[in-house]
Amino acid sequence: MPKLDESLLAPLPPFSHLERSQIRTILDQASSERHDEGVSVFTEGDVADRFFLLLDGTIRVVKITPDGDQVTSLHIPSGQLFGIAQALGRTTYPATAVSASEVLTLSWPTSLWQTFVVDYPGFATETYKTVGARVSEMNTRIVEMSTQHVEQRVARALLRLVNQSGRNTPEGIEISFPITRQDVSEMTGTTLHTVSRLLSAWEKDGLVASRRKKIIICDPHSLVVLGGA
Amino acid sequence: MPKLDESLLAPLPPFSHLERSQIRTILDQASSERHDEGVSVFTEGDVADRFFLLLDGTIRVVKITPDGDQVTSLHIPSGQLFGIAQALGRTTYPATAVSASEVLTLSWPTSLWQTFVVDYPGFATETYKTVGARVSEMNTRIVEMSTQHVEQRVARALLRLVNQSGRNTPEGIEISFPITRQDVSEMTGTTLHTVSRLLSAWEKDGLVASRRKKIIICDPHSLVVLGGA
DNA sequence: CGGCAGTTTGATCCCGGTCAAAATATGTGG
DNA sequence: CCACATATTTTGACCGGGATCAAACTGCCG
Numbered sequence: 001m002p003k004l005d006e007s008l009l010a011p012l013p014p015f016s017h018l019e020r021s022q023i024r025t026i027l028d029q030a031s032s033e034r035h036d037e038g039v040s041v042f043t044e045g046d047v048a049d050r051f052f053l054l055l056d057g058t059i060r061v062v063k064i065t066p067d068g069d070q071v072t073s074l075h076i077p078s079g080q081l082f083g084i085a086q087a088l089g090r091t092t093y094p095a096t097a098v099s100a101s102e103v104l105t106l107s108w109p110t111s112l113w114q115t116f117v118v119d120y121p122g123f124a125t126e127t128y129k130t131v132g133a134r135v136s137e138m139n140t141r142i143v144e145m146s147t148q149h150v151e152q153r154v155a156r157a158l159l160r161l162v163n164q165s166g167r168n169t170p171e172g173i174e175i176s177f178p179i180t181r182q183d184v185s186e187m188t189g190t191t192l193h194t195v196s197r198l199l200s201a202w203e204k205d206g207l208v209a210s211r212r213k214k215i216i217i218c219d220p221h222s223l224v225v226l227g228g229a
Numbered sequence: 230m231p232k233l234d235e236s237l238l239a240p241l242p243p244f245s246h247l248e249r250s251q252i253r254t255i256l257d258q259a260s261s262e263r264h265d266e267g268v269s270v271f272t273e274g275d276v277a278d279r280f281f282l283l284l285d286g287t288i289r290v291v292k293i294t295p296d297g298d299q300v301t302s303l304h305i306p307s308g309q310l311f312g313i314a315q316a317l318g319r320t321t322y323p324a325t326a327v328s329a330s331e332v333l334t335l336s337w338p339t340s341l342w343q344t345f346v347v348d349y350p351g352f353a354t355e356t357y358k359t360v361g362a363r364v365s366e367m368n369t370r371i372v373e374m375s376t377q378h379v380e381q382r383v384a385r386a387l388l389r390l391v392n393q394s395g396r397n398t399p400e401g402i403e404i405s406f407p408i409t410r411q412d413v414s415e416m417t418g419t420t421l422h423t424v425s426r427l428l429s430a431w432e433k434d435g436l437v438a439s440r441r442k443k444i445i446i447c448d449p450h451s452l453v454v455l456g457g458a
Numbered sequence: 459c460g461g462c463a464g465t466t467t468g469a470t471c472c473c474g475g476t477c478a479a480a481a482t483a484t485g486t487g488g
Numbered sequence: 489c490c491a492c493a494t495a496t497t498t499t500g501a502c503c504g505g506g507a508t509c510a511a512a513c514t515g516c517c518g
Contacts, residue, residue, distance in 0.1 A: 063368060069376045073368060088361030089354060094368065125318060131360065132317030138367045139292060139302060139323065145374040146418030147298045150474065180496065189375030194474060196497060212483055212496060379506065409464065423506060425466055441464060441515060 004032060004106075008055065012079050013129075017122035026120075030106040037178065041083070041097040041105065048085035048093050050107040054078045057103030058165055058177040061095045062186070072186045074137055075100065077165045080130060086113040087127050101177035145189055153188040154198050155227035158208070162217050171209050172218035180213055233261060233335075237284065241308050242358070246351035255349075259335040266407065270312070270326040270334065277314035277322050279336040283307050286332030287394055287406045290324045291415070301416045303366055304329065306394045309359060315342045316356050330406035374418055382417040383427050384456035387437070391446050400438050401447035409442055 006023045009015045015023055032055075035041060041052065044063065059076040073095055076082050085093055108116075117124045137160075144153050158175075166173040181192040181199065188195070199215070202208045207223055209216040217223060235252045238244045244252055261284075264270060270281065273292065288305040302324055305311050314322055337345075346353045373382050387404070395402040410421040410428065417424070428444070431437045436452055438445040446452060 063372050065372060065376050071372045071375045073371060085361075087357060088364055089356075089358030090361050094361075094365060127318075128316060129318030131364075132314075132319050132323075135317055135360075135364060135367070136323060138364070138371060142302060142367060142370050142374070143292050143294060143300045145371070146300045146415075147294050181498095182496080186375075191475060192497080193476085193499090197474095197499080200498070210497095410466095411464080420507060421465080422467090422508085425464095426506095429466070439465095 004030070009053075012053070014053075014081060014123050014126040015120070016126075018120055022120060026108075026116075027106075029112060030108055033105050033107065035099045035103050035105070037099055037101050039099050041099060041103070042093050044093055044096045046093050048083065048091055049110050050083065051081065051086065051110060051113060052083040052097075053081050053106040055104040055106060058100040059103060060098045060100040060183075062098055063095050070186050071189070072183065073141075074134060075161065075164060075187075081127060083107075084113075084127060084131070086110060087131050100179070100183075150188065150190045150194055151198060152227045154184060154190065154195060155223045157184060157187045158215065158217060159220065159223055159227060162220065166217070169216060172216045173220065174214065174216040178213040179215060184215075233259070238282075241282070243282075243310060243352050243355040244349070245355075247349055251349060255337075255345075256335075258341060259337055262334050262336065264328045264332050264334070266328055266330050268328050270328060270332070271322050273322055273325045275322050277312065277320060278339050279312065280310065280315065280339060280342060281312040281326075282310050282335045284333040284335060287329040288332060289327045289329040289412070291327055292324050299415050300418070301412065302370075303363060304390065304393060304416075310356060312336075313342075313356060313359070315339060316360050329408070329412075379417065379419045379423055380427060381456045383413060383419070383424060384452045386413060386416045387444065387446060388449060388452055388456060391449065395446070398445060401445045402449065403443065403445040407442040408444060413444075 004027045006020055006027065009023050009027065010018075010020075015026065018026075030053075031050075035057075041059065042048075042050075054076055056078050058078070059082055061073045061076065061082070063071050063073060065071070076097075082097060083093060085091065088094065117127075144156060148156075161175050161179070162173050165176045167176040168174075181195040184195045185192045199208060199210055202223075203210060205222075207217070207219045207226075209218055233256045235249055235256065238252050238256065239247075239249075244255065247255075259282075260279075264286075270288065271277075271279075283305055285307050287307070288311055290302045290305065290311075292300050292302060294300070305326075311326060312322060314320065317323065346356075373385060377385075390404050390408070391402050394405045396405040397403075410424040413424045414421045428437060428439055431452075432439060434451075436446070436448045436455075438447055
C-alpha cells in the first residue's frame with residue numbers, strides 16, 4: 001500500500017480542525033482500496049465492520065426490493081464519509097454502496113469510530129452534518145416524488161448531480177461519472193424509456209447533450225425552469 | 230407547571246440507563262406543554278432553540294412545498310424525542326411538527342443538548358438510533374414510492390400507523406389519533422379521492438371499518454397481502 | 459337547524475408505464 | 489481489422505391507473 005500524504009485529508013471537513021500529527025495517525029490506521037466501476041463496496045445488511053471515506057470517484061447508494069427492482073437513494077461525491085452506520089446507531093449497513101465510477105476509498109475498522117468521535121474535535125459535528133444533509137436530500141426526494149411530475153423530477157435530479165459532481169466542458173457542464181438512462185430512472189422512480197424520451201426532447205431544444213453513458217447540461221437555467229414550475 | 234414524576238422518563242430508551250437523581254435533574258430543567266390537535270409545535274426553518282420529548286399523543290412531521298402542497302414525512306409516537314435538529318448538525322428545524330391529536334410535550338433549551346450527550350450515558354446512542362430508525366423509514370418511503378402502486382402504498386401506510394400507534398377495539402385495531410382521508414393521501418403521495426375509493430372498497434370486503442376521522446383495521450393480514458404483491 | 463368539514467361517487471382525461479422492435483455504440487476474440 | 493455478441497439508446501403504438509373536475513351526501517358542532 002502506498003504511503004498516503006497528509007494533504008489528502010487536511011482540507012476535508014471531518015478532519016479540517018486537526019493537527020498534522022493527528023491526521024498522520026488517522027492515515028496510518030486506514031486501509032486504502034481501489035474499486036472498478038460497478039462494484040459493491042459493501043452490501044445492505046452486512047455487518048458494518050468498517051467505515052469509509054471516498055477519496056476519488058462517486059458512490060451510488062442503492063436499495064434492492066424483494067422483487068428485484070433497484071432504487072437509488074443518493075449519490076456521494078468524493079471527499080465525504082460513507083458507510084457510517086455508527087452515526088445512525090446501526091450495526092449493519094442500511095443500503096448497498098456501488099461505485100458509479102472507478103473509486104478510491106479509505107476505510108477504518110468500526111472499533112475506531114468511538115476514538116475518532118472522542119479524540120478528534122469537529123469529527124462528530126461534521127459527521128452529523130453529513131447525516132443531516134443526507135436526511136435533507138431524502139426528504140426532498142420524498143416531497144418531489146409526492147408532488148411533482150416525472151419531467152420535473154428528472155430535471156431536478158440532473159441538476160443535483162451536476163451541482164454535486166459536475167465538470168466543465170466546452171459544451172456545458174457534464175456529469176463527471178458514467179451514467180445511463182437506466183441509472184437516472186432509478187433515481188427518479190421512472191423508466192429508462194421515459195428518461196430517454198425526455199433527454200431526446202431536451203437535446204432537440206439544446207438543453208442537454210448526451211452520448212452513451214454521458215450527460216452534459218448545456219442550459220442549466222432552462223432545466224431549473226422545467227423543474228421549478 | 231405541575232411537578233413531574235420521575236417514572237415518566239425512567240422507562241424511555243433515551244433515559245433508561247440513568248440514575249433517579251439524574252432524571253430528577255433533567256425533569257427540573259424541562260418545560261412541559263400541552264397542545265390541541267392540529268397545532269404547530271415548531272415550524273420548518275425556525276431556529277432550533279429547543280428539543281422535545283413527546284409524552285403523549287402523536288406528532289405529524291410535515292413539509293410544505295412552495296406551491297402549498299403538504300407532504301407528511303413521518304409520524305412520531307409518544308415516548309420519542311423530536312425536534313432534535315442538533316443530532317443532524319442543524320441549527321434550524323428541517324420540517325414542521327404538527328400535533329395529530331392533543332399532545333403533551335417536554336422540552337429543553339438547545340444549550341442543554343451537549344450536556345445531555347456528554348453527561349448521560351446512553352443518551353447519545355439512543356438518539357442516534359432514533360435518527361437511524363427515521364432514516365430507515367424515509368428510505369422505505371422512497372423505495373415504496375418508486376416501485377409500488379397507490380393501493381399498495383396506502384395499505385402499507387395504514388399498517389405502519391397501526392403498528393406504531395394502534396389501539397385494540399372490538400372491531401379491530403384502530404389508529405389511535407384522528408386521521409382524515411386527506412392525511413392519508415399526504416402520507417402516500419396521492420389524492421383524498423383515491424384514498425376514499427380504496428377505503429370504500431376495503432370496507433365492502435371487511436378489511437377495514439371507518440368513520441369520520443377514524444380508521445379501524447379489521448383484517449391486517451389481507452392488507453399485508455395487498456401491500457406485499 | 460344552518461353550515462362547514464369531511465367523505466363519497468361518477469365521468470373524463472392524460473401522463474407515463476408497458477410491450478415491442480429497431481438502431482447504435484462498445485467490446486472481444488480470432 | 490473485422491465480425492459477432494452485448495449493452496445502451498431510441499422510437500412507436502397502446503392502454504390503464506389514478507389525477508382532475510364536478511357534485512352530491514353525511515355527520516357534527518355551535
